[in-house]
Amino acid sequence: MSLGLPSRRPDRVPTVRELLRAGERSFSFEFLPPKTAEGERQLWRAIRELEALRPTFVSVTYGAGGSTRDRTVDIVERLAHETTLTPVAHFTAVNHSIRELRHLVGRFADAGVRNILAVRGDPPGGDPLDEWVAHPEGVRYAEDLVRLIRQAGDFCVGVAAFPYKHPRSPSIESDTEYFVRKCRAGADYAITQMFFRADDYLRLRDRVVAEGCDTPIIPGIMPVTQISTIARSEQLSGAPFPPEVAARFEAVADDPVAVRRLGIEHAIQMCRTLLDEGVPGIHFITFNRSSATREVFQALQPAGAPA
Secondary structure (H helix, E strand, O other): OOOOOOOOOOOOOOOHHHHHHOOOOEEEEEEOOOOOHHHHHHHHHHHHHHHOOOOOEEEEOOOHHHOOHHHHHHHHHHHHHHOOOOEEEEEEOOOOOHHHHHHHHHHHHHOOOOEEEEEOOOOOOOOOOOOOOOOOOOOOOHHHHHHHHHHHOOOEEEEEEOOOOOOOOOOHHHHHHHHHHHHHOOOOEEEEOOOOOHHHHHHHHHHHHHOOOOOOEEOEEOOOOOOHHHHHHHHHHOOOOOHHHHHHHHOOOOOHHHHHHHHHHHHHHHHHHHHHOOOOEEEEEOOOOOHHHHHHHHHOOOOOOOO
């Protein structure tokens, strides 16, 4: 499981597309823009600790309704200039005109950021089920956002995938159709929303392949470290937490140490199943904490590999 970056930043930062085509497994981490000064310190502690693992890339999310746009751009610029990491900037259509979107793409280009994850984004407030209203001078769908970025220059564009299905999709079949349309609009790869059952990812991959689409889909994994994480995952993903997995956590709910241990064991087991099934890599959703993610990551390394 070789990772993707040299110890010094090269003159030309590689794209996720190039790293995946090289045939190596991708291991990556996702961060959130912090809301407070202490959150900022926590974020950069986690970044520095995880940088030592030499991930293939790291991504920075965009707040609901574009609420953290400037912080996202600032963090991505700092990652590009001050670390050895390859940054991927999340980029949403919410509350932005086409003119604003093009300006932001230009800002990423000026910072040397060539990797963008194009997602339509949740409505303001962060509830995936709230009404989604397009900006009157903006774009309506993620596939339109992909085309806009593609037209703006030489970018590597990722998109989101939903193992269960997007909460707004009327059916699994329509969700698969929407995903394939994003890929055919120019997406180079996809990262899934968090999920907690390997079969959910594998069924998604099978559906996409059946439609003649071979875009690499990287599974998004978040270790459950607290019982409250289960409800939070449902809110963020819009997908129900698997009842058979929830039952395992409920059996140890009164023991926080046992909950954390089970969450890490469950994540390791799921990652191993996915890697055995030939996934292109693993994308860890960190919530700006490095401890549990490092434990899962290190458990996946071959015997004798440096930790």
